[in-house]
Amino acid sequence: MTKMSSLLGFFVGLVLVGVAASSNFEELYQPAWAFDHFIHDGELLKLKLDNYSGAGFGSKSKYMFGKVSIQLKLVEGDSAGTVTAFYMSSEGPNHNEFDFEFLGNSTGEPYSVQTNVYVNGVGNREQRLDLWFDPTKDFHTYSIFWNQRQVVFLVDETPIRVHTNLEHKGIPFPKDQAMGVYSSIWNADDWATQGGRVKTDWSHAPFIATYKDFTIDACECPVGVSSSAASPENAKRCSSSEDKKYWWDEPTMSELNLHQSHQLMWVRANHMVYDYCTDTARFPVTPAECVHHRH
Template sequence: MGPASSLFFMGLVMVVGSVSSSRFDELFQAQWALDHFVYQGDTVQMKLDNFSGAGFSSKNKYMFGKVNVQIKLVEGDSAGTVTAFYMSSDGPKHHEFDFEFLGNTTGEPYIVQTNVYVNGVGNREQRLNLWFDPTKDFHSYSILWNQRQVVFLVDDTPIRVHSNLEHKGLPFPKDQAMGVYSSIWNADDWATQGGRVKTDWSHAPFIASYRGFEIDGCECPATVAAAEVSRKCSSSAEKRYWWDEPRLSELSLHQSHQLLWVRANHMIYDYCTDTARFPVTPVECQHHHH
């Protein structure tokens, strides 16, 4: 193989398993309540009414990469509703990265709750008020996942980082391929003011709108063994994945400042400082504050 053809071959290897698309039907499928979906050009809407919510899922699972979607959240009185965008693996020991948008009565800030599950254990909630009205326009919500960190981003501003602290004896989600999901449902037992405000069904249907679907990750066929997936989806001499680049192993200085700004001005709850729930500060909390 001559130098030109080997370069071409390397180029081919690099794109295998890495996908990106803005089309819903190339990457995703309606998962439940198919009659609660509305398709308008590049936009997909999911409806919640007093019969059902709705949900969609990616057609494939992925190991590492970046997922992004633009969402316009339920307008008006959305109290009691939850719209979620998340990644998750399967089974009782699953890993999961959650964005959950908690509805409100008109005029109150929308709350975003994030959570990280590792080996089936969550209880890592953080909540913040957004710095814009997420019901008036589409905004980007992204998850970047590599061997070193999981970063939650809103319009490319990091709002949360979950770092790999395996050297401290903590497990890190890097051994299970994950699907990408979204759903809208009624959670008025807890979603708004701790469940004090119930869903007002006279305002149904509650509609969340989606567009700008992107998954740029290492695709993992269900038939491939876990060890093989880890090898296939790690950068090596033969192939490089952009999310494995050293500069993406931690936040840039600018991103670190953005995260500090978010935490100082918009965070309203952090499990790390909840001494009632955690009398002993969780180990990862002692290291996460840059």
């Protein structure tokens, strides 16, 4: 086994079961569409969007629990109308999904990052924030951590969102569908920038998102195991037992620690610009998980 990651890297070196981290695109992923819009530049992978097509890739395997990360440098300059996404998703109408969507901007405007969580095919859980750095100038790490207790979205290891398991309150939680890992860039100028008021300026094309360091440290589910329906076998296979211990089941991984909680509070106080939980126009009745979530 190679060195394993943890939620914030505090627990490196634990002798626990996991999938060896990898930074090789070809080992983990394959192009999903628009192969001619992929550019390989040394250790870098670039996805290109022009007025003919965007591009996307997906993982070769599906996973249950663990942590997935990419390093990404977003489209520079006027990227209005474009969306670059990094997400996990299962299949079928009752799918689960965890989304990072990076919404393009007009030159000089801040990039927005929208996150969303789908459970059993139901989404509408958008949160949006402005980042505390320019994501077009350097690579930054975007991660999704997932276990049976929580889903955590992280930017450079700072938690920006937590979706907690509230099954004891009768609220469904995504924990029985294996998920693939995906990324793509596409034109979404009907909604992405200022609600669709700012359109894509194709004179600035091609728009290029640049990737490196693809890491998956998660429980791989065998090919042929259904990911479109609830599968207790997946959860059992990827949960700790007497004969195997997974790092994501460690007690320290069950909730944020004090430092992480303070980081999340700082992000919410200083950078959040939209939270579905407070949108009374869309949700006259507060969504159930918003009532119970501490974050």
